[in-house]
Amino acid sequence: xxxxxxxxxxxxxxxxxxxxxxxxxxxxxxxxxxxxxxxxxxxxxxxxxxxxxxxxxxxxxxxxxxxxxxxxxxxxxxxxxxxxxxxxxxxxxxxxxxxxxxxxxxxxxxxxxxxxxxxxxxxxxxxxxxxxxxxxxxxxxxxxxxxxxxxxxxxxxxxxxxxxxxxxxxxxxxxxxxxxxxxxxxxxxxxxxxxxxxxxxxxxxxxxxxxxxxxxxxxxxxxxxxxxxxxxxxxxxxxxxxxxxxxxxxxxxxxxxxxxxxxxxxxxxxxxxxxxxxxxxxxxxxxxxxxxxxxxxxxxxxxxxxxxxxxxxxxxxxxxxxx
Numbered sequence: 001x002x003x004x005x006x007x008x009x010x011x012x013x014x015x016x017x018x019x020x021x022x023x024x025x026x027x028x029x030x031x032x033x034x035x036x037x038x039x040x041x042x043x044x045x046x047x048x049x050x051x052x053x054x055x056x057x058x059x060x061x062x063x064x065x066x067x068x069x070x071x072x073x074x075x076x077x078x079x080x081x082x083x084x085x086x087x088x089x090x091x092x093x094x095x096x097x098x099x100x101x102x103x104x105x106x107x108x109x110x111x112x113x114x115x116x117x118x119x120x121x122x123x124x125x126x127x128x129x130x131x132x133x134x135x136x137x138x139x140x141x142x143x144x145x146x147x148x149x150x151x152x153x154x155x156x157x158x159x160x161x162x163x164x165x166x167x168x169x170x171x172x173x174x175x176x177x178x179x180x181x182x183x184x185x186x187x188x189x190x191x192x193x194x195x196x197x198x199x200x201x202x203x204x205x206x207x208x209x210x211x212x213x214x215x216x217x218x219x220x221x222x223x224x225x226x227x228x229x230x231x232x233x234x235x236x237x238x239x240x241x242x243x244x245x246x247x248x249x250x251x252x253x254x255x256x257x258x259x260x261x262x263x264x265x266x267x268x269x270x271x272x273x274x275x276x277x278x279x280x281x282x283x284x285x286x287x288x289x290x291x292x293x294x295x296x297x298x299x300x301x302x303x304x305x306x307x308x309x310x311x312x313x314x315x316x317x318x319x320x321x322x323x
Contacts, residue, residue: 050110051317058148062136063317070108073101074132082131086288093167094290094300095127104130111312114287116156116166118307123165124290124300131286137175138280141242144323149283150239150254152314155194155231156287158306163197165301167288168311170238175280184210184217187276189251192238194228195294201228201238203253203261207268207276214268221268223253223261225297235314242277245323249273283318287311 051063064078074081081104086093095116098104107113112132120126141147149172156166174187188206195202204222207215215221228236239254248265265273287310290300 054319058319058321065315066112067110068106079132092291093288095129097131113310115310127289129287133284134282137282140280141244146321147242148319151316152235154235154312156309157232158197162306164305165290169193172281191240200225208272
């Protein structure tokens with residue numbers, strides 16, 4: 001995450017791997033698929049359970065479409081709530097993350113909702129919001145293959161005038177951070193970030209050491225701000241491909257199917273790349289308020305920042321392509 005402080009944004013970790021031993025193992029609202037029918041279109045056709053059918057040559061290996069009763073929380077068999085003060089994540093956030101269904105819930109129409117709420121008169125305090133991460137942390141590009149992680153997201157419907165401090169994100173951390181590898185050596189891939197209602201998107205990779213190092217930490221190697229018009233008004237797809245089938249290997253970022261940023265392995269060096277990329281990842285959704293990144297683009301919440309806006313997720317899907 002751009003302007004990331006040195007602490008990893010995960011705590012109280014418990015590991016749970018989901019293995020596909022049958023053709024399809026359904027767990028709550030997610031499906032792990034051993035083999036899926038491929039199509040020639042990316043997201044045009046819907047596979048079992050509501051996820052887009054995989055691109056040609058890929059298998060759908062895991063997805064969640066957040067079906068469930070309106071107002072219900074997420075499945076704790078699949079997702080872990082990250083709770084507590086945002087200050088503990090090392091990014092300067094000011095919200096408190098909760099597992100309350102006022103902040104994290106399913107809307108009854110197949111969407112995850114992460115809602116930021118403000119209480120009191122001080123815009124710099126009194127915020128609550130939500131953050132979840134997958135218990136599964138084996139999302140990995142096989143040697144010689146490709147990992148594709150994709151979600152359909154509606155950014156919070158705020159503008160610059162009333163969205164100062166809003167920081168929604170869809171990202172991944174390397175599984176090794178759960179077993180003692182320090183950040184950023186463990187690797188981090190920020191698939192979608194938006195700040196301050198600016199109708200934009202950022203994609204970033206973190207690696208190496210902090211501060212400095214080959215990934216220029218704590219800023220990371222990033223796309224910079226890219227226009228994302230309409231992203232507050234409706235659902236758009238955000239994705240990354242970790243491609244180990246090419247030389248040099250590379251990570252590519254996409255919005256609505258268009259590749260807008262690429263990082264090649266030789267940008268950071270083989271040893272750093274291998275440590276950051278050649279392992280599993282877990283997926284995180286969160287809606288932060290305030291912090292170093294929003295501050296770098298005009299500051300945190302003000303008296304005009306509106307309470308009650310949300311990031312909404314239609315689905316998240318993981319696809320792999322074998323060598």
